[in-house]
Amino acid sequence: MDLTSIISALTGNNIIGEISKKFNIDNSKILNVIKAAIPKFISAMQKNASTASGAAALTQALSDHSGKPFSIDIADGSKILSKIFGSNLSSVISGLSTQTSTTNDQVSNILASIAPSLLSALGKNNASAGGNIGNVLGSLLGSGSNSASGAGKVIGGLLGKMIKK
Numbered sequence: 001m002d003l004t005s006i007i008s009a010l011t012g013n014n015i016i017g018e019i020s021k022k023f024n025i026d027n028s029k030i031l032n033v034i035k036a037a038i039p040k041f042i043s044a045m046q047k048n049a050s051t052a053s054g055a056a057a058l059t060q061a062l063s064d065h066s067g068k069p070f071s072i073d074i075a076d077g078s079k080i081l082s083k084i085f086g087s088n089l090s091s092v093i094s095g096l097s098t099q100t101s102t103t104n105d106q107v108s109n110i111l112a113s114i115a116p117s118l119l120s121a122l123g124k125n126n127a128s129a130g131g132n133i134g135n136v137l138g139s140l141l142g143s144g145s146n147s148a149s150g151a152g153k154v155i156g157g158l159l160g161k162m163i164k165k
Helices: 004-012 015-023 027-050 054-063 075-098 104-128 133-141 147-164
Strands: none
Touching: 004 147, 015 027, 015 104, 027 054, 027 075, 027 104, 054 104, 054 147
């Protein structure tokens, strides 16, 4: 799996349209939040997977969500966000809000909407990679201190092309 596959999973099946309709948020704002959030999701999951208990919990969550069809489930998404970001969740939401010129509520709703689909996409890949979630996440971010920034640039390019269509 690569970042293109993640973007396809998160933007396919009219996910953006459904989020837009449910929360009355402009599609371009949703895309901007997704673009900015994916590297943060992957980095936080990679950090969580760096301990044996964190890796086990994440692997179980991926298994539970693997292959599930998209549906907006804010309750499940909110639980996922709390587990992935922990006590940093409010600062992540606030930072994304500032970065993308959206409200905290909009960011929270978008993240909670995409979180189950993100786990579903990663769960499929984790199963095919033999369950080594650390390697799966590491391959998405690459290595080095600028890896999240690099992931953001790739995602930005992909989403930019989608907006122009």
